[in-house]
Amino acid sequence: MMKCSSLTLSFFCLCSIAWAAPREKAVKDPSVAAKDPDFAIQGEYAESSKIGGEGEKGRYGLQVVALGDGKFQAALYAGGLPGSGAESNEFVLLNGETKGDVTTLKAKSGETVVITGDKATATKGKRKLFTYDRVERKSPTLGKKAPKGAKVLFGGIEMDRFSGGVKLDGELLEEGVVSLDSFGDFTLHLEFRTPYKPKTKPGSQDRGNSGVYIFNNYETQILDSFGIKGEFNFCGALYRKKPPAVNMCLPPLSWQTYDIQFTAPRFKEGKKIRNARITTRHNGVVIHDDFELDKGTGAGGGRPEKEKGQIHLQGHGNPVRFQNIWLLEK
Numbered sequence: 001m002m003k004c005s006s007l008t009l010s011f012f013c014l015c016s017i018a019w020a021a022p023r024e025k026a027v028k029d030p031s032v033a034a035k036d037p038d039f040a041i042q043g044e045y046a047e048s049s050k051i052g053g054e055g056e057k058g059r060y061g062l063q064v065v066a067l068g069d070g071k072f073q074a075a076l077y078a079g080g081l082p083g084s085g086a087e088s089n090e091f092v093l094l095n096g097e098t099k100g101d102v103t104t105l106k107a108k109s110g111e112t113v114v115i116t117g118d119k120a121t122a123t124k125g126k127r128k129l130f131t132y133d134r135v136e137r138k139s140p141t142l143g144k145k146a147p148k149g150a151k152v153l154f155g156g157i158e159m160d161r162f163s164g165g166v167k168l169d170g171e172l173l174e175e176g177v178v179s180l181d182s183f184g185d186f187t188l189h190l191e192f193r194t195p196y197k198p199k200t201k202p203g204s205q206d207r208g209n210s211g212v213y214i215f216n217n218y219e220t221q222i223l224d225s226f227g228i229k230g231e232f233n234f235c236g237a238l239y240r241k242k243p244p245a246v247n248m249c250l251p252p253l254s255w256q257t258y259d260i261q262f263t264a265p266r267f268k269e270g271k272k273i274r275n276a277r278i279t280t281r282h283n284g285v286v287i288h289d290d291f292e293l294d295k296g297t298g299a300g301g302g303r304p305e306k307e308k309g310q311i312h313l314q315g316h317g318n319p320v321r322f323q324n325i326w327l328l329e330k
Contacts, residue, residue, distance in 0.1 A: 026195035049135035055079025068199035085229035146326035176315025185330035215309025244287035
C-alpha cells in the first residue's frame with residue numbers, strides 16, 4: 001500500500017471538502033424569498049410595466065440582479081427594458097451594494113443608480129437620467145386558455161399527460177417529466193418559474209436549469225438568465241445552437257411563458273427531405289422566427305431525428321416549476 005505524507009493527506013482532505021461543498025439551496029416559494037430584503041430590490045425599474053412598445057429618446061430600462069448579502073449587479077438599457085423598447089441587447093453594467101436603507105450601483109462609464117424603497121434614480125455626473133418605479137411585468141400570454149381541439153398536458157391537480165413518477169409540488173408540475181403522447185407538428189404553450197438563487201453566479205447552469213426538449217432532439221433552454229446577455233446556453237436559446245434574439249427573462253420566481261410553433265422534419269424512404277423549423281415567443285416576444293433546424297441541439301444533435309416524438313421537461317436538480325401546459329396539433 002502506498003504511504004502518503006501528512007502534507008499530501010491534508011491536500012486530499014481539503015480537495016474532498018471543496019468537492020463536497022453543497023450547492024446553494026434554491027428558494028422555490030415567493031413567500032419565502034420575500035423574507036430576504038435583497039429580493040425586494042432585485043427586479044425591473046422602468047416607466048411602464050407593459051411588454052411591447054418602441055424605444056423613445058431619453059428612456060431607459062434597469063434590471064437589478066441580487067448576488068446575495070446585500071450585493072447586486074444591474075443592466076442599464078437605452079430605450080427601455082428588453083421587449084419594451086430596448087434599442088439593442090447591449091447594456092451598461094453596474095455593480096454595488098446596500099448600506100442601511102439605500103442601494104447604490106455604479107458603472108465604470110460614470111452612471112450611478114440609487115435605489116430607495118421601490119424607486120431607482122439614475123444620474124451621470126450632474127445630469128439626472130431618470131427616476132423609475134419598480135415594475136412587475138407579466139407575459140401577455142400568461143394564463144392563456146387552451147383552444148378548442150388542444151390537448152391539456154398539465155392543468156394542475158393531476159399530472160395529466162406526463163410520466164415521471166410523483167412530480168407534483170402542490171398544484172405545480174416539477175421538472176424531469178416526459179409526455180405520454182407523441183406529436184408531429186404543433187403549437188405548444190407552457191408556463192414556467194425559475195427558483196431564486198442569488199449567491200449562484202448569474203448565468204451559471206446551476207441557476208434554475210431545465211429545458212423544453214422536443215422529441216429529445218431540439219432543446220429550448222430554461223435558465224435564470226435575468227439581467228445578463230443572452231448566450232447559446234442561456235434562457236431562450238436553442239441550446240448551443242442559436243441564442244435568443246432578445247433576452248426576455250423576467251426575474252426569478254416570476255411566471256414566464258413559452259409559446260412554440262414547431263414543424264417536424266420530413267422523411268422519404270428513410271432520408272430526410274425537409275428540416276424541422278421552430279418559432280418561439282418568450283413572454284410574448286419573438287426570440288426565434290421560423291428558424292430552420294438542420295439537426296438537433298446539444299446532445300440531441302447526435303440522436304436520430306424523427307417525424308413524431310415526445311415533449312421532455314428536463315430535470316437538472318433545480319426546482320423549476322410548470323403550470324398551464326397545452327398543445328394543439330396542426
